Amino acid sequence: WGVDAQGAPRQPEPMKYVWFVRHGESEHNVTGDSTRRDPELTANGRAQARALSRSGELHVRPQLVASSPMRRTLQTAVLAVPDRDVPRVATPLLQEIGTSNADTGRPTHELKAEFGAAFDLSEVEEGWYVKPSPWCKERRMSLEDGLAALRQRQAAFVRWLQGRPETRIVVVTHHGFICHLLGLELANCEVAAMALTAEGQWVDQRGHGAHRVAVVGEDEIPVNHKGSVALRASPATIRKHRGPKVAILSLRHAPVGARVLASLAALRKAARYAPVALAIVAATGLVVRRLMA
DSSP states (O other): OOBOTTSOBOOOOOOEEEEEEEOOOBHHHHHOOOOSSSOOBOHHHHHHHHHHHHHSTTOSOOSEEEEOSSHHHHHHHHHHSOOTTSOEEEOGGGSOSOOSGGGOOOOHHHHHHHHTTTSBOTTOOTTTTOOOOSEETTTTEEOHHHHHHHHHHHHHHHHHHHHSSOSEEEEEEOHHHHHHHHSBOOOTTOEEEEEEOTTSOEEEOTTSSTTOEEOBOTTSSBOOSTTOOOOEEOHHHHHHHHOHHHHHHHHHHSOHHHHHHHHHHHHHHHTTTOHHHHHHHHHHHHHHHHHHO
16 A cells, blocks of 8 residues: 555555456357367357346446457357447457467458447457467477467456456456466356456455366366466366366365355255245355355
């Protein structure tokens, strides 16, 4: 905090509250075919984004929606936050980390033709999608030049956020980008509620994220994604991405409190249409969080 030049107490910079969303299911998520450039959402992906809008998870009074300029993220942003009173901006800083066709965007003039009425595309310059890869698929190893470029891009994104006047922002981006920036693995249209401190550090928003556990592989070694830090994820996401055995191992290695909160999160999802059950689950979660604090 400290004091300013006149000796008055200096207030801390406002914290940014950021809701990260991984895009909905896209065509290459289903087919595994990365040869088609900039694939769009599947029908299921569009349904996931609409369901996210209805769920209330993003009913957080956002002042801005920021999206990767990839088609699947732009489509997700429009469907998940349909309120046209909330400004939408696309920035290449949020694009996916890979260099396959599926992770390569389209020329700016094509984006303007399709999304120009819904997004501010002024930051999307021609050639925005050219980037080095942080990962060699054939040798299954990190590429230092690509990793360094990715870190620089993510640091630039943090500075971009810090320079914005808004303090409540929804960010729609990609699996790999989120893994490297936050150390989180999200399923399609899953939300991570984060806060960016004045010092540029990412922390979970109060009451969020405690249900995520470290992802532990079948060899009982922490899992990363293409050179990222060790990942955390919800047990449901671990089960979906890596199978039930890894989910069980990850829970086994998690602290007791995290295991309880993960179980409560699963119960909350199963009991979303039962108000009494939801109330019991919410009260139990509050007690566990207070004990863990």
